[in-house]
Amino acid sequence: xxxxxNDLWVDANKECYVVGKLGSQIIVKGGCAKExxxxxxxxxxxxxxxxxxxxxxxxxxxxxASNSVETLKDFIEKQSQIAKEIEEKMGVLKA
Numbered sequence: 001x002x003x004x005x006n007d008l009w010v011d012a013n014k015e016c017y018v019v020g021k022l023g024s025q026i027i028v029k030g031g032c033a034k035e036x037x038x039x040x041x042x043x044x045x046x047x048x049x050x051x052x053x054x055x056x057x058x059x060x061x062x063x064x065a066s067n068s069v070e071t072l073k074d075f076i077e078k079q080s081q082i083a084k085e086i087e088e089k090m091g092v093l094k095a
């Protein structure tokens with residue numbers, strides 16, 4: 001799994017990319033309990049550009065909802081900053 005923002009992680013299977021918040025689940029099998037990492041409230045995407053777009057939109061919604069962004073100017077500046085941070089993380093993955 002790859003962390004793309006403070007809250008969001010991305011994983012993939014042979015069909016799609018899966019994005020969500022990292023959580024855990026206890027699985028009991030044969031009297032043995034194991035903790036497994038899962039993605040809570042998963043969203044599914046066909047390509048990584050959709051994942052990045054969703055991550056930016058999600059981050060901006062959370063900032064507006066928490067009143068951390070109160071003006072359009074703040075919104076645009078913060079959106080640009082978040083996009084740059086994600087792009088830098090993606091650049092590290094490409095290298």
